[in-house]
Amino acid sequence: MLSVALVSLAAASTAYGAALAPRATCSDGTVVSNAQCCNFIAVRDDLINDIFEGQCGEFAHSTVRIAFHDAIGFSTSGGKGNGADGSIIAFGTTELGFAANAGIxxxxxxxxxxxxxxxxxxxxxxxxxxxxxxxxxxGAPVVQTFIGRGNATVAAPDGTVPDPFNPVTQILSRMAEAGFSSDEVVALLASHSIAAQDQVEPAIARSPFDSTPAAFDSQVFLETLLKGTAFPGDGAHQGESESPLPGEFRLESDDAIARDSRTACTWQALALDQALMANKFAAAMAKMSLLGQSKPSLVDCTEIIPKAAAAPLSKAFFPAGKTLADIEQSCATQTFPSTLSTQAGTTTSVAPVPEQ
Incomplete structure (x- = not known):
């Protein structure tokens, strides 16, 4: 009798699970949990082929950037916009005029x-x-991805997007207002691993923030901890800090957050653990994409997001000409290890991200 009961329970459990997760077969044969995701398969493919041109290039970087700038116009107490609603496009005549959104x-x-x-x-x-x-x-993680947002109804106000020359306290305060901890702020900055600047210093547009801008890796966290160097013809500008490598650009805010006592140990931890960096970023990015949204009213279409290729290297390294002696130790509780490898050669020069 007991075995019959267990079989019946298992059958009932399977039937219940099936009821919770109905499957649908799309026209291309893809099986999804919700038929609404079928419509986004063509959207996905056209984004890859027509907008991003199959590469982790300038438009891919910019789309990750605009996701942050769109969503962060939000406050848990209200009055700061409706979050991840596309208002930066719908009300572009307003929001694109904000200084922090330059270049978007x-x-x-x-x-x-x-x-x-x-x-x-x-x-x-x-x-x-x-x-x-x-x-x-x-190297990039798969971020939990939802569809079904309605059209934006209001513009986000100015001042919701942190600027690279804002003090750390101001940045953390603004992000806390939107519901993010200091650790989550650091995690979101992993997006700088595939980013470059255009508007902080237009004369050197497309200068990347680390030496491997085509890969989502922890190199940006390590290189931001290296001592800055003044290069010939490289002046300091608002929002810029001295970088350790010719051609590389360091934001003042990244430099400061990497060395602030509230964030330095998290920054160092992500520099030393690429898998941890990817996981923390994925969680923070998914949270950001839901700001101002009702999650139960959206459809989870994560299953149709392709998985990125593995990063070329599994851990950060010292660029050529740099060693442990170049690290500015900022975490007070954990010494930076001496076990990382050093790139061959004498000097690393970083090329601009190609224009798309």
Missing amino acids: DEIVEELQPFADAHGISYGDVIHFGSSVALSLCP
């Missing part, structure tokens, strides 16, 4: 007509698009 108009010019042509909301093209963009960057 270029990716808006790509994503707005794309969304219109595919009949999807601006919020979805940004936040679904960000996950698709990351899938092209070796």
